[in-house]
Amino acid sequence: MSRILYHRHSIACLTIVLSISSGGVAGQVYASSVRDQPKGQVADTGQLTKNNQAQGTVPAASLVSLIEAGQFLPPSAPQSSVSNPPTAGAEVLELRVAVRQALTSYPDILRAREGVNEQVQRVDVAQAGYYPRISGGVRTGYQSGVPGGHSAQVFDVSASQMLYDFGKVSSAVEASRAGVTEREADVRLSIEQVAMNTALAFLDGQYYQRLIAITQAQIDSLGKISDLARQRLDMGASTRSDYVQTVSRIEAARVTGFQQQANLARAFATLSSLTGQPRIEGVSDHFPRELEQSCQQVDASMQDNPEVQAAQARVTRAEAEVGAARAAGLPTLSLEPTFSQQLEGNPGTDQDRSRYSVFLNASMPIYQGNAIQAGKAASERALASSQAGLDTARLRARQDMQQSKSQVLQLHASLGAQTLRERTIDETRVLYGQQYLQLGTRPLLDLLNAEQEAYLSRVEQQTTLNSLRRLQINCLYSAGHLSQAFGVASDDTYRERLP
Structure with a gap:
């Protein structure tokens, strides 16, 4: 706030009050000049107030101009700390x-x-x-040569035991064990x-x-x-x-x-x-x-x-x-026994309803579209x-x-x-x-x-x-x-x- 105050005894006083708030810190600058004041004469406070109210207000002084003129000093630095100590009683981590x-x-x-x-x-x-691999099941359907009709229900049990496969199973086991290591x-x-x-x-x-x-x-x-x-x-x-x-x-x-x-x-x-x-x-x-x-x-x-x-x-x-x-x-050699039991038929016939078989099986792929x-x-x-x-x-x-x-x-x-x-x-x-x-x-x-x-x-x-x-x-x-x-x-x- 800047105001020019005039006194009837040719007293000119310039009072500049500058308040700056920055983080709770305020700085103030006062600049005054007195000219043509008779010796020993003191300005009347009441008269100054009246003259002050009668006069217009001058725009506030620029902060930059005050700094350049040497009329403003930065406030003292606040004593804030950037340290971040641990909470009292808290244990530090090892x-x-x-x-x-x-x-x-x-x-x-x-x-x-x-x-x-x-x-x-x-x-x-x-x-x-x-x-060995053992599997079983029941089949039902048409079958020729069945006494008493052509429909049949058959119970099957089959097994397969690999005898030699030129390393197929062993390679799979080795690959799985390598997977465990990985x-x-x-x-x-x-x-x-x-x-x-x-x-x-x-x-x-x-x-x-x-x-x-x-x-x-x-x-x-x-x-x-x-x-x-x-x-x-x-x-x-x-x-x-x-x-x-x-x-x-x-x-x-x-x-x-x-x-x-x-x-x-x-x-x-x-x-x-x-x-x-x-x-x-x-x-x-x-x-x-x-x-x-x-x-x-x-x-x-x-x-x-x-x-x-x-x-x-x-x-x-x-x-x-x-x-x-x-x-x-390469071929795979295996032993494959099977057993079949017919569940329905003419009870008056002497035909055996059971079938047994044991095969030595040798199988290998012949052509699979170049997949191998x-x-x-x-x-x-x-x-x-x-x-x-x-x-x-x-x-x-x-x-x-x-x-x-x-x-x-x-x-x-x-x-x-x-x-x-x-x-x-x-x-x-x-x-x-x-x-x-x-x-x-x-x-x-x-x-x-x-x-x-x-x-x-x-x-x-x-x-x-x-x-x-x-x-x-x-x-x-x-x-x-x-x-x-x-x-x-x-x-x-x-x-x-x-x-």
Whole structure:
């Protein structure tokens, strides 16, 4: 609100009152000038009020123009915090506990285990080809030569025992057993994937918790600099731009902190979904020491990698299917006894109503529209494809392992250099602060830049440390030893989740 007040004794007073509300903070600016006021004369308050009511109102001053004119100062930064501490009394989640909870409750592991049970039953189905097959039934209809008429009702019982089939049944059994091995590898793969996803989500929670703490420390440090800049401004020892710059840096740090809180909430939501806990309040900052050197200790043979094991099982099954396709064109020898009993007939006749027969049967397909040859070719191509898949799985696992190992070596060297860099930056920051406060030879912008560089160096260290730990987890996963590293590989219990 801006009003021009006139006094009859040539007193001109300009009063500008500016109120800005931003997050509960208000700033006010008063600018006044007095000219042609007689010495010792004081303006009459009542007369000023009357003149004020008689005069018109001048439009409010622009905020931009006030800032440019140096008549507006930003309010002191509110002391809000971006830290997100765990709820009082809440227990933080440990890494081993999180992985164990995920492996005992995640539904995908149950799906894989039920797949193994299904394939075991299919092995029993294939092995049934070694045993006799017995069937029976009743036939009714027309039959010539039946005493007392042409209608007949006959009860039949037949059996068939395979004697030799050139590997048809054995190939089917071998393929089914290879399917069991493949499904078991699928279980191990599911366990390793759940363990890896849980560990990575846990590490993300650790990472963003640390970043939030670092950001809050930066905000506190910048707040002290801002208070100092405001004091120096009030005393006329510095310019207004110094104080405005500190406020801008604080707000930028808060924005970064809020983004980190959003990332932390996302990591906790992922961890909650994996472990089955309704809410994650916080995670422990501890990382098992025995996992720090995983990339240097794991075996590079990749024989325990679940993807490699599943690919090897697919090769075994494809080989069995090739054998079954080749045996499909060969004869099958079987023993087939039968028994028939006529249920109706003339009781006065002496004709025997029962019939017995035993046959040694040799059967083979003669022509089936080239289906057998096409089946052989298809099974051979499937075998070649599965062998290429095995080579691909080994190559991918070995490549992931080598990449992780090479990155670990480089990041270890980088972490040492970053630690030394942080020390020099902290020393520079202290020197800049002394030069700004005591000597006055260092501008405030240099001090703020040193503060920002110190913050970035700490964030860079935490990013490198998080990358190192993620690579250790990836090495264990590539070797197929991740669940064993957490001591939960033999845990077969499953706690079903409520929907």
